Amino acid sequence: MQERGLSQKTLSEVLGISTSRISEYLNGKSEPTLKVAREISRKLDIEASIVLGI
Structure with missing residues (x-):
């Protein structure tokens, strides 16, 4: 995540799962x-x- 500059929120959107997960x-x-x-x-x-x- 850090290397790609992704936040938890962005990653959750990309993967289609909740931020809490x-x-x-x-x-x-x-x-x-x-x-x-x-995925x-x-x-x-x-x-x-x-x-x-x-």
Whole structure:
């Protein structure tokens, strides 16, 4: 997000999920589903392993 200059709000709009859900992912309170992780990877053009933390 920081490298691309995206706010939580912008990222939530790009992914079609709530800002509060993005906050939960970033704070480690929940993890994205595989579907959401795939979307994050695809839309931000980053490796899926980064999104999944592996």
